[in-house]
Amino acid sequence: MEFTAEIKKATEPIYQKISKALPEIEWPSHAPYIYEINKLKKEKNAVILAHNYQTPEIYHGIADISADSLALALEAAKTKAKIIVLCGVHFMAETAKLMSPDKKVIIPDMQAGCSLAESITGEDVRMLKEKYPGLPVVSYVNTSADVKAESDICCTSANAVKVVESLGSDKVIFLPDHYLANYVQKNTKVKIISWQGTCMVHEKFTGKEVEDIKKENPDIKVIAHPECPPDVISASDFAGSTSTMVKYVKDNQPKKVLLVTECTMSDNVQVENPNVQFIKPCNLCPHMKKITLNKVYDCLKNETNEIKISHNIAEMARKSVLRMAEIGR
DSSP states (O other), X not given: OOOOHHHHHXXXXXXXXXXXXXXXXXXXXXXXXXXXXXXXXXXXXXXXXXXXXXXXXXXXXTOSEEEOHHHHHHHHHTSOXXXXXXXXXXXXXXXXXXXXXXXXXXXXXXXXXXXXXXXXXXXXXXXXXXXXTTXXXXXXXXXXXXXXXXXXEEEOTTTHHHHHHHTOOSEEEEESBHHHHHHHHTTOSSEEXXXXXXXXXXXXXXXXXXXXXHXXXXXXXXXXXXXXXHHHHHHSSEEOOHHHHHHHXXXXXXXXXXXXXXXXXXXXXXXXXXXXXXXXXXXXXXXXXXXXXXXXXXXXXXXXXXXXXXXXHHHHHHHHHHHHHHHOO
């Protein structure tokens, strides 16, 4: 697409906002897509959702709603849009469809998966329920609709402890993130039976890496996601969900901070917090990076890659998500 004077003028405010996170030399290739996508979504009555791990040109350039995966789904359901474009991974698009069954939900790349969500299937959950009859099943929202359908309730990293304790059971099955299960276990007396799933991004971090960065930056605040290994969380100053990490930076405005999570999130949070210096040990999610502006444009223009979930699975999975929403964060 051609980078015309009209497009340059129309998109200049967007570039000024993200200029510290995006080299100027890249802007002529992004701006025409941003311009056309923003026109197209109005014509089609579409809403674009962007997860925190999306690149700045998507997160700040075209998104109507940008947040963590659950907030995206819940907020999109409140809109009058006919089409939802989910800039994130497949399980997130499924969750958006669960919450907006009458809307068309599309994803720019059907192959944008998730190592954590793919670590467990509905069949695995059925096997666990046979092994531990009568125990409630709590599934992290980072799971497929099939897994959610086999669960009693879902949770986020922000409300995992609250959800577990709401069930009134002294023992629960908690799926699928092993490290998040460890984190929950340390914060509740409820016995946790976990699965061995992990996030391929968060499991790469090590406690030693965090300690080395703290030695080099004595005044730094280290904020870790609960999907990280226990030694990383122990070495950090604070651990919390994606939304909690964002809030911590916004509220506390530390001079220097390390977000121990997917690297691109630091770029997006820095745009909103220009006075904070971010140290970035860069672990990227290859699945999230499959979402690009040209793919967003193509799928919105042609309305391709529609998310479809069978009625029975959708009904059961929706109940698990709604039960979680009732408990709140």
